[in-house]
Amino acid sequence: MQVFVIGAGGHAKVVIDALRRAGTTVDGLVDADPGRVGSTVLGVPVLGGDEALERCDRQRTRVVNGIGAVGPADLRAKVFAAYRARGFVFATLVDPSAVVGGGVVLDEGAQILAGAVVQTGCRVGCDAIVNTRAAIDHDCHVGAHAHIAPGAVLSGDVRIGERTLVGTGATVIQGIRIGSGALVAAGAVVICDVADGARVAGNPARPIGDEDCR
Numbered sequence: 567m568q569v570f571v572i573g574a575g576g577h578a579k580v581v582i583d584a585l586r587r588a589g590t591t592v593d594g595l596v597d598a599d600p601g602r603v604g605s606t607v608l609g610v611p612v613l614g615g616d617e618a619l620e621r622c623d624r625q626r627t628r629v630v631n632g633i634g635a636v637g638p639a640d641l642r643a644k645v646f647a648a649y650r651a652r653g654f655v656f657a658t659l660v661d662p663s664a665v666v667g668g669g670v671v672l673d674e675g676a677q678i679l680a681g682a683v684v685q686t687g688c689r690v691g692c693d694a695i696v697n698t699r700a701a702i703d704h705d706c707h708v709g710a711h712a713h714i715a716p717g718a719v720l721s722g723d724v725r726i727g728e729r730t731l732v733g734t735g736a737t738v739i740q741g742i743r744i745g746s747g748a749l750v751a752a753g754a755v756v757i758c759d760v761a762d763g764a765r766v767a768g769n770p771a772r773p774i775g776d777e778d779c780r
């Protein structure tokens with residue numbers, strides 16, 4: 567099986583490193599920036615733009631999303647959809663230092679990174695990231711393309727909508743529902759539900775901008 571990482575920035579670097587720890591060789595990177603073609607990331611060559619993989623046998627190729635997200639993950643989701651439409655399959659990635667409980671469901675392309683903990687009964691949606699040392703307790707559902715950033719904590723039975731960012735070091739108490747395309751700021755403590763598209767920050771988390779925290 568050949569493995570290619572999409573993107574050649576910081577998240578791609580972390581993903582390559584995790585894949586190697588898991589015993590997987592990365593054959594190349596693709597990146598939309600023509601200026602990066604011919605360069606290397608951790609010794610892995612940037613082969614070209616999206617067209618670079620066109621002739622790959624889809625059955626013998628896996629791709630890994632190396633595009634990070636510091637807000638709602640619109641670009642990451644768009645790239646995932648475009649590659650799926652071209653017949654590519656995304657590899658699911660679990661860093662060997664992560665703990666994944668019994669019965670956890672990881673959908674296609676989910677990424678569980680170094681030191682993360684995903685407790686029993688959780689589901690991590692397509693292309694979602696559980697980043698470095700994030701902790702997700704029992705029975706949480708993380709939506710497709712959502713990003714649980716480094717050190718964030720979800721207590722039990724939390725729901726996170728698609729493309730939502732739960733920022734670095736944020737804490738979400740048990741049973742909370744956070745909508746799609748939302749943003750929880752770094753360090754926030756979320757004690758009430760958050761609407762689709764809302765941005766919240768602080769302890770307790772309150773809206774920044776015009777959105778409601780219900």
Ligand SMILES: CC(=O)SCCNC(=O)CCNC(=O)[C@H](O)C(C)(C)COP(=O)(O)OP(=O)(O)OC[C@H]1O[C@@H](n2cnc3c(N)ncnc32)[C@H](O)[C@@H]1OP(=O)(O)O
Binds near residue numbers: 715716732733768
């Ligand atoms: C491996 C990796 O690197 S993964 C990366 C993960 N990254 C993150 O988690 C970053 C999450 N982003 C944040 O927390 C950002 O600060 C954001 C998105 C919430 C705000 O960013 P911006 O849109 O640029 O807003 P801005 O910095 O102008 O702040 C707007 C207001 O919110 C406040 N604010 C911003 N961030 C926070 C925060 N984390 N906690 C509390 N208040 C905050 C600001 O003080 C400001 O308040 P004011 O209007 O009273 O002055």
